Amino acid sequence: MSPGTSAVHELLARFRYRPEEEFDALVDLPTSSVEPDRPVGAEEIQLLTFSLREGEYAVALDTVTEILRARPLTEIPRARPPLLGVLNLRGTITPVYDPSLRLQLAGSAPLCAGPDCERPPRPARILVVRTALGPAGLWVDRVRGVQRVRPGALERPSSGPTGGVVGILQTAEATCTVVDPEWLLR
Amino acid sequence: MSADAEAVDVCAFWVGEAVYGIDVARVDEILPRVVPLPLSDAPAHVEGVVHVHGTAVPIVDLRRLLPAGSPPRTAKPKVILARIGRRRVGLRVDGMAGVRRYTAAEIRPEGSVPGVLGVTGDECRLLDLQGLLAKRSAARRPGL
Numbered sequence: 001m002s003p004g005t006s007a008v009h010e011l012l013a014r015f016r017y018r019p020e021e022e023f024d025a026l027v028d029l030p031t032s033s034v035e036p037d038r039p040v041g042a043e044e045i046q047l048l049t050f051s052l053r054e055g056e057y058a059v060a061l062d063t064v065t066e067i068l069r070a071r072p073l074t075e076i077p078r079a080r081p082p083l084l085g086v087l088n089l090r091g092t093i094t095p096v097y098d099p100s101l102r103l104q105l106a107g108s109a110p111l112c113a114g115p116d117c118e119r120p121p122r123p124a125r126i127l128v129v130r131t132a133l134g135p136a137g138l139w140v141d142r143v144r145g146v147q148r149v150r151p152g153a154l155e156r157p158s159s160g161p162t163g164g165v166v167g168i169l170q171t172a173e174a175t176c177t178v179v180d181p182e183w184l185l186r
Numbered sequence: 187m188s189a190d191a192e193a194v195d196v197c198a199f200w201v202g203e204a205v206y207g208i209d210v211a212r213v214d215e216i217l218p219r220v221v222p223l224p225l226s227d228a229p230a231h232v233e234g235v236v237h238v239h240g241t242a243v244p245i246v247d248l249r250r251l252l253p254a255g256s257p258p259r260t261a262k263p264k265v266i267l268a269r270i271g272r273r274r275v276g277l278r279v280d281g282m283a284g285v286r287r288y289t290a291a292e293i294r295p296e297g298s299v300p301g302v303l304g305v306t307g308d309e310c311r312l313l314d315l316q317g318l319l320a321k322r323s324a325a326r327r328p329g330l
Contacts (some may be wrong), residue, residue: 007295011303012194015312016210023271023316026234026244027228 005186019158046153047169049144058169063129063148063181067137067172070124070139075114080186081149081175084139085113089128096126096137099184102164103177112139128180136185147171192290198283198310199266201248203255205310206302208268212315215267220245222278225280236276238267245276251301251318257281270315286310 046061063170066089073085075097098109111117116182123142128135147169154167164183169176196207215238222234222245231250235242245265261281268277292307301318302311 005248006292008290010288011293011295011312014302014314015209017209017269019272020270021316023273024277024320025318026232026246027225027272037316069188071226163233 002139008087010109043150044148047147047149047172047178049147051142052103052140056144058147058175058176058178059129059181063126064127065130065135066128068128070120070126072117073113081109084109087136087137092135094128094135094137096139099138101102102184111137112162133181138184187191194288196286196288196310196312198286199279200257200261200281201252201279201282202257206313207310208313208315210285212268214269216282217265217267220265233278234306240290243267243274243276245317247278249278251281268315
């Protein structure tokens with residue numbers, strides 16, 4: 001092997017990408033204060049918590065496909081509560097429901113569709129959930145965040161008709177009712 | 187292909203009047219339009235950072251590190267997302283020049299130009315990315 005070829009081999013060794021090669025960061029970025037994503041343990045479930053009227057509620061995060069800023073809906077003539085109206089979700093007509101009726105937090109649904117409805121309040125959101133019949137929306141007052149909990153941390157409701165209530169989650173800030181989204185739509 | 191230790195696949199691009207190349211295995215993605223977020227204390231050749239799939243990646247303007255000149259008119263500026271070790275960096279270039287395969291016989295070592303390891307028969311300059319970027323980051327202004 002001539003000296004020329006060994007120089008080329010050295011050159012190629014440096015030129016080629018090696019995942020273990022050393023390189024200092026070009027710029028120092030402040031380390032994020034946000035907790036890095038941990039993989040979800042097999043024993044953990046993730047809950048999306050939201051506010052309705054005065055209370056805190058939650059649904060399993062994996063049933064929620066999307067969170068939309070609340071917007072005026074298209075009205076359906078003679079639609080019965082809890083159906084508020086429909087929205088066009090990138091071409092899919094998606095019914096939107098008011099969970100507060102099902103949870104007996106309110107007697108009548110607010111007017112969210114049609115020409116006379118008012119602008120939705122800023123924090124209001126529509127949770128798009130997967131159901132057996134396709135996507136459906138849940139109109140909530142505010143989305144709180146995601147909680148990771150062990151199933152054992154959920155308390156079963158002790159009295160009354162449990163219906164779609166999966167459990168009660170007691171956190172430092174609030175008592176959160178975990179509900180089955182499909183039950184809210186029925 | 188990769189078992190052939192004598193040959194190398196090179197991602198070639200224009201910077202100024204010359205064609206440069208990096209190992210194609212370094213290249214993750216080529217982005218057409220990138221507007222980085224400027225950083226106040228970065229070296230002059232670092233334009234800023236962009237968020238790519240959740241990680242902040244610094245964008246380096248290779249045109250400030252390599253000799254100036256005008257690229258061919260057909261060249262379209264791009265940002266090459268490349269890997270150096272376990273880090274990623276975006277390289278702003280004047281245009282892409284394709285993927286080329288060179289055998290060891292076609293490459294002659296080059297020692298006089300900083301950041302360039304060798305030159306191929308068709309005048310593609312093989313870049314030493316670690317050397318080119320590490321040297322400059324050490325030259326950062328003191329106190330910043």
